[in-house]
Amino acid sequence: MSVLQISDVVKQYGDHRAVDGMSFNVPKGSIFGLLGPNGAGKTSLIRIITRITGADSGDILLDGTPIQKTRVRDIGYMPEERGLYKKMKVGEQLMYLAQLKELSASEAKKVINHWMDKFDISDWWNKKIEELSKGMQQKIQFIATVMHEPSLIILDEPFTGLDPINTNLIKEEIFRMNDEGTSIIFSTHRMEQVEEICKDIVLINQGKKMLEGKVSEVKQKFKENIYELIYLEGELKNDSTYTIVQNDGQKASLKIKDGLRANTVLQSLIQQGIQIRKFEEQLPSLNDIFISLIENKTV
Amino acid sequence: MNNKVALVAWREYVVRVRRRTFIVATLLTPIGIGLLALMAGYFSTKGAVSSKDILFVDESTIFRSADPTSETHVFRFSDKNISEERDNYLENHDVLVHIPPFENLGDKKHQVQYFSEEKLSVMTINKLERAIAKAFKNHKIKSSDIDMEMYNSFDTKVVFEDGEVLEKIAAGEEDASKSGKLNLIIGTILGATMGFLMYMVIFIYGGMVMRSVMEEKINRIVEVMISSVKPFQLMLGKILGVGAVGITQLAIWLILIPVILWIVQSTVGLNDASQAEQMAEIAQNMNGQTSLEGFDIGQIISEFQSLNWGLIIPLFVLFFFGGYFIYSSMFAAIGSAIGDDMGEGQQLMIPIVIPVVIAFVMLQGVLSNPNGSMAIFGSLFPLFSPIIMPARLAFDPPMWQIALSVVILILSCIFFVWFSGKIYRVGILLYGKKVSFKELGKWLFYKA
Numbered sequence: 001m002s003v004l005q006i007s008d009v010v011k012q013y014g015d016h017r018a019v020d021g022m023s024f025n026v027p028k029g030s031i032f033g034l035l036g037p038n039g040a041g042k043t044s045l046i047r048i049i050t051r052i053t054g055a056d057s058g059d060i061l062l063d064g065t066p067i068q069k070t071r072v073r074d075i076g077y078m079p080e081e082r083g084l085y086k087k088m089k090v091g092e093q094l095m096y097l098a099q100l101k102e103l104s105a106s107e108a109k110k111v112i113n114h115w116m117d118k119f120d121i122s123d124w125w126n127k128k129i130e131e132l133s134k135g136m137q138q139k140i141q142f143i144a145t146v147m148h149e150p151s152l153i154i155l156d157e158p159f160t161g162l163d164p165i166n167t168n169l170i171k172e173e174i175f176r177m178n179d180e181g182t183s184i185i186f187s188t189h190r191m192e193q194v195e196e197i198c199k200d201i202v203l204i205n206q207g208k209k210m211l212e213g214k215v216s217e218v219k220q221k222f223k224e225n226i227y228e229l230i231y232l233e234g235e236l237k238n239d240s241t242y243t244i245v246q247n248d249g250q251k252a253s254l255k256i257k258d259g260l261r262a263n264t265v266l267q268s269l270i271q272q273g274i275q276i277r278k279f280e281e282q283l284p285s286l287n288d289i290f291i292s293l294i295e296n297k298t299v
Numbered sequence: 300m301n302n303k304v305a306l307v308a309w310r311e312y313v314v315r316v317r318r319r320t321f322i323v324a325t326l327l328t329p330i331g332i333g334l335l336a337l338m339a340g341y342f343s344t345k346g347a348v349s350s351k352d353i354l355f356v357d358e359s360t361i362f363r364s365a366d367p368t369s370e371t372h373v374f375r376f377s378d379k380n381i382s383e384e385r386d387n388y389l390e391n392h393d394v395l396v397h398i399p400p401f402e403n404l405g406d407k408k409h410q411v412q413y414f415s416e417e418k419l420s421v422m423t424i425n426k427l428e429r430a431i432a433k434a435f436k437n438h439k440i441k442s443s444d445i446d447m448e449m450y451n452s453f454d455t456k457v458v459f460e461d462g463e464v465l466e467k468i469a470a471g472e473e474d475a476s477k478s479g480k481l482n483l484i485i486g487t488i489l490g491a492t493m494g495f496l497m498y499m500v501i502f503i504y505g506g507m508v509m510r511s512v513m514e515e516k517i518n519r520i521v522e523v524m525i526s527s528v529k530p531f532q533l534m535l536g537k538i539l540g541v542g543a544v545g546i547t548q549l550a551i552w553l554i555l556i557p558v559i560l561w562i563v564q565s566t567v568g569l570n571d572a573s574q575a576e577q578m579a580e581i582a583q584n585m586n587g588q589t590s591l592e593g594f595d596i597g598q599i600i601s602e603f604q605s606l607n608w609g610l611i612i613p614l615f616v617l618f619f620f621g622g623y624f625i626y627s628s629m630f631a632a633i634g635s636a637i638g639d640d641m642g643e644g645q646q647l648m649i650p651i652v653i654p655v656v657i658a659f660v661m662l663q664g665v666l667s668n669p670n671g672s673m674a675i676f677g678s679l680f681p682l683f684s685p686i687i688m689p690a691r692l693a694f695d696p697p698m699w700q701i702a703l704s705v706v707i708l709i710l711s712c713i714f715f716v717w718f719s720g721k722i723y724r725v726g727i728l729l730y731g732k733k734v735s736f737k738e739l740g741k742w743l744f745y746k747a
Contacts, residue, residue: 014741050526052728077526081730083519087314096310100303100527144523 002061003028003152003183004049009058011044018044019055020207026152026185026200028063031178033198033215034187035286037294041207042187043080046154049185050077062152073101076150080157080187082141084129090140091125094147101148108147115143119169134161142170146177153177154185159193171197191287201286203293210293219283222292225256226282227265234274241268253282303528307536308543311511315544325548326555333559340563351415351423354392356381359401359409365434369426385414394419398431404442409435485606486693487666493615493689494662497622501655501685504545504623505630511537512634512727521727530724535716538627545623611692614701621708622685625715626651632719635726636734647734654682662690669694678704681711718743 004026011019019041026032036042047053049060051067060067062074085093091112098108116122119139129137138161146153155174159167174197178184186198194201194215201218203211211218226245229236229252236247242265245253256265262281269276315321352373357363363376377384381397388395395414411431413419419427440450512534515521524533633647661683665674669691677687678700688696688704725742726734 013745047522047728052522052525072527075526077523079519079522079526081519081522083523085314085514085520086518087318096306097523097527099306100524141523 001028002026003030003063004185005059005061005064006045006049007059009045009048009055009060011041011048011053011055013044017207019048022058022204022207022209024202024209024212026183028183029178029181030199031174031184031186031197033194033201034185034204035189035191035194035201035290036204036210037189040205042204043156044207045204046077046079046156046185046187050075050154071102073103073148074151076101076145076148076153078141078145078153078155078158080160082138084137084140084144086128086130088129089125090121090127090129090132093129094140094144097144098147103148111147111149112143115147119143135163135166138162139166139170142173146173150182152183152185154187156187157189158186159188159190191285191290195286203290205294211289215286218286218289222284222289223281224284225258227254227256227262228252228278228280228282229254229269229274229276230278231269232275232277234272236274237272239268239272241265304532304536304539307528307533308540311537311540312543312547315507315541316547321544321548325551329552329555329559332556333563336560337563351393351419352391353394353396353427354384354388355396355398356384357398359398361401361438362398362431362434365437367430367434369430371426372423388414389416393417396427401435404439483694486669489606489611489693490666490669490690491662493692494659494666494686497619497686497689498655498659500545500549500619501622501626504541505627505651507541507544508537508627509630509634509637511541512631512723513637516635516727516730525724525728530727531720534628534631534720534723537631538624538716541627542620542623606693607695614692614705615689617705618685618689618708621681621705621712624712625681625685625708626655628716628719632722632726632739635723636729636739647736647739655686658683658686661687665690670696675700679707681707684708721745 002025006025007023009019009022010017022041022045034042034046044053048055049062049067051072054068062070088096094112095105095108098112099105103111113122116124121136121139124132124136124140129140132140138158142158145155153174158170158174162170174184174186186194188194198215200214201212202209213221227242230250231252232250236244236252238244240257241260242254242256245255247253254265256262262279266276266279269279350371350373352375353369355362355374355376356379357376358381367374375392381395384395393415397412397414399410401409411428413424413427437447440447515524515533521533528536629651633651636647658677661673661677665671665677665687668674674687674691674696677683678691678696684704684707688701688708692701721743722739725745726739
């Protein structure tokens with residue numbers, strides 16, 4: 001079941017084709033990483049999903065309904081280029097944004113109070129935005145993104161500018177909302193965050209999809225049969241089952257030869273008299289996959 | 300949808316009206332005007348026309364026997380001869396005037412000398428010349444055995460009237476007060492005021508819309524906004540909100556300015572008569588064709604009341620909104636394209652500034668010939684009509700022109716708001732790109 005189905009979406013700006021026949025699905029209830037280098041077409045695609053602009057062709061369904069017919073409050077979007085009205089007070093700013101998301105004034109007031117209590121900032125109601133630090137403003141932006149309880153939340157680089165404590169606070173909220181069934185699209189360059197947070201990803205470049213799937217499956221697909229070995233004694237030598245990629249006398253990376261399994265290598269190591277402390281498959285990081293894919297442009 | 304436009308408009312309105320700069324500007328402007336009136340009043344009665352103590356040595360006795368008085372100056376007469384007074388007049392007086400004997404009644408020129416430490420102003424000299432000349436004239440009339448009343452009847456006031464209007468008055472179709480030159484003078488003053496007001500409104504509030512658009516773009520809040528509101532709604536809400544700010548400010552001024560002027564007038568107690576006299580004199584010196592001199596207040600008021608306000612006020616409001624919509628939507632489009640770099644935006648503003656300035660320049664020509672071909676063109680062409688048409692309203696332009704002008708104005712409003720909306724929705728989301736007119740043209744054809 002998909003919360004978002006994107007099929008054959010095209011968006012052209014003058015001579016530049018920003019989104020070029022894009023198709024993928026975002027599973028319902030997942031935290032979905034939308035990845036790609038700068039200029040890959042992420043923002044263009046997100047703007048189409050959030051109805052900021054329209055696609056030239058193609059369809060997008062949100063919970064099975066064409067995106068044009070959905071309600072504004074079904075989506076919460078925190079863009080990378082984000083800001084607030086500096087002269088407005090926190091409370092009235094959130095009230096304004098909530099009402100634009102089609103919440104009634106009383107509903108808005110209730111949810112805003114709830115979130116301000118939760119973030120321990122209930123005394124900020126009458127503070128002007130310009131009095132807040134950048135990190136504080138970001139909390140307000142986060143509240144503005146999620147307060148109307150959308151079924152799909154899109155976060156573009158949500159953690160930039162946040163200290164570790166606030167990063168964790170937001171991260172916990174993302175996980176909690178996800179547990180409650182909200183689908184989240186998470187767009188970032190920070191691959192370690194993707195590995196930590198996302199279950200599924202799509203990687204796009206030059207307006208086209210390069211890769212799609214569960215994080216674990218993607219890693220499996222791109223693994224190079226490299227194992228990490230930590231050992232106490234013995235002298236490691238290349239043999240018929242593996243080649244040494246790297247070795248510092250206690251820790252080594254071994255590449256298993258094609259068609260062989262880890263057990264075969266282990267047996268060989270034991271026969272050589274190596275005292276093994278740890279033997280573990282090394283999956284490629286998303287970062288490595290990202291870089292190798294973008295640089296080689298292979299799928 | 301309309302709900303959101305209203306919400307955006309409401310925010311624009313509240314945020315602006317609450318701002319300290321708005322409150323200060325709204326209150327200070329009438330106070331400033333009051334102070335200006337106070338200063339003008341002060342200088343025209345006390346400052347510019349300083350009261351002088353003038354000593355006359357009137358050897359002709361003509362002026363003295365006329366028993367002249369002055370509102371501003373003190374006139375005194377000396378029995379001593381001029382050479383005696385020359386040395387001593389400064390002890391008690393400011394000016395010494397010597398009127399030599401006037402022997403031949405037929406003389407058309409008589410030289411009078413004055414002595415003063417300070418140079419006399421042109422205005423004072425004119426006044427004294429006129430006062431003495433009047434006394435001489437009366438003396439000549441009396442001495443020639445001409446009856447004063449008869450003499451006065453020699454002056455004939457010739458009044459030009461519009462023949463058609465006279466016929467209508469005769470037929471009872473129009474009020475008798477609706478005729479005459481006064482009508483034209485009041486029309487001109489009203490027209491100039493309206494035209495000027497429109498010119499100000501376009502730049503002040505149009506500029507406000509532009510800055511508001513730029514602020515959202517620079518603050519980077521616009522993308523958050525556009526995910527909840529359509530760009531067109533956001534732009535329209537802004538235009539309406541700022542328009543409401545304009546109306547609020549104008550309404551406050553409309554009440555406060557007369558009140559403050561009234562307070563200035565009554566508390567400081569400026570001398571009305573002398574002020575009116577000064578004004579008339581100044582108007583004459585400035586070679587103005589439009590002077591209210593020679594009309595009494597009652598006439599002016601009745602003429603004012605006879606204007607077709609039932610038509611003028613709604614039309615003025617209509618043109619006010621029309622002009623505001625056309626120009627502020629263009630300002631919004633330009634604001635969206637400018638972004639962070641104000642300097643680069645200057646050239647984009649040229650196409651807005653030029654028509655406003657042209658219309659303003661045309662205004663004078665239109666007022667001197669309110670039904671000429673330039674006036675007709677100006678009141679139909681939608682970029683000029685918001686300034687030109689209100690200025691013509693007091694001159695009873697033909698109904699078909701008003702109707703056509705309104706229709707063109709409304710259609711143009713729709714067109715310009717739509718046209719600007721197309722540029723705006725692309726411009727607000729675009730950063731770091733230098734924008735040319737060619738680029739703006741391309742945006743019109745981008746799919747939403």
